Amino acid sequence: xxxxxxxxxxxxxxxxxxxxxxxxxxxxxxxxxxxxxxxxxxxxxxxxxxxxxxxxxxxxxxxxxxxxxxxxxxxxxxxxxxxxxxxxxxxxxxxxxxxxxxxxxxxxxxxxxxxx
Amino acid sequence: xxxxxxxxxxxxxxxxxxxxxxxxxxxxxxxxxxxxxxxxxxxxxxxxxxxxxxxxxxxxxxxxxxxxxxxxxxxxxxxxxxxxxxxxxxxxxxxxxxxxxxxxxxxxxxxxxxxxx
Numbered sequence: 001x002x003x004x005x006x007x008x009x010x011x012x013x014x015x016x017x018x019x020x021x022x023x024x025x026x027x028x029x030x031x032x033x034x035x036x037x038x039x040x041x042x043x044x045x046x047x048x049x050x051x052x053x054x055x056x057x058x059x060x061x062x063x064x065x066x067x068x069x070x071x072x073x074x075x076x077x078x079x080x081x082x083x084x085x086x087x088x089x090x091x092x093x094x095x096x097x098x099x100x101x102x103x104x105x106x107x108x109x110x111x112x113x114x115x116x
Numbered sequence: 117x118x119x120x121x122x123x124x125x126x127x128x129x130x131x132x133x134x135x136x137x138x139x140x141x142x143x144x145x146x147x148x149x150x151x152x153x154x155x156x157x158x159x160x161x162x163x164x165x166x167x168x169x170x171x172x173x174x175x176x177x178x179x180x181x182x183x184x185x186x187x188x189x190x191x192x193x194x195x196x197x198x199x200x201x202x203x204x205x206x207x208x209x210x211x212x213x214x215x216x217x218x219x220x221x222x223x224x225x226x227x228x229x230x231x232x233x
Contacts, residue, residue, distance in 0.1 A: 004159075033220065042120070043160070043205060043223040056220060091160070103148050103209065105221060107159045 122224025
């Protein structure tokens with residue numbers, strides 16, 4: 001079974017530019033999450049999709065971040081315009097439906113974003 | 117608010133010794149507590165989890181204990197090996213109502229465990 005796939009693995013951009021991160025969850029997983037880890041800190045929740053709907057976007061830092069999951073399959077997270085404090089590792093995770101399955105998150109390897 | 121405190125931030129042990137990582141959560145409604153291990157350059161992976169109706173769970177050399185009264189939970193690794201070296205994250209989750217509440221995990225800040233051969 002293919003795991004959660006993220007692209008790119010590393011992106012270096014200048015302040016003010018735009019970056020789009022992509023996540024392909026495990027096939028059939030309704031739940032898709034975006035998290036971010038800034039160096040040395042916690043893995044912080046950004047948002048949660050159930051299929052194509054945003055269930056919870058309380059962790060999105062500001063309106064420079066836009067997440068989409070058209071068709072309920074893969075998801076994109078766009079940062080526009082990027083700022084220095086956006087640097088970090090962006091993780092995507094997915095989980096199955098149902099109360100028990102929804103608990104177990106499978107993470108991708110992360111997309112490291114460096115804003116110069 | 118939602119908060120998970122994790123200690124220590126770094127831990128160095130000799131191979132064969134035990135390692136203990138402790139977390140404290142703030143929300144009494146939390147009822148699911150997973151532990152993730154992230155090896156260098158790899159994805160966080162679930163290694164063990166515990167639900168609030170259980171006080172302890174073991175899986176070979178790892179165990180997790182939960183004290184709901186004190187809102188503490190801990191990861192115990194016995195007979196540590198070099199391959200246990202990684203960053204360990206605790207987390208908690210509020211609610212089991214899939215249809216309503218979010219299923220988001222709240223993570224601690226991580227513990228870098230180094231097992232010296």
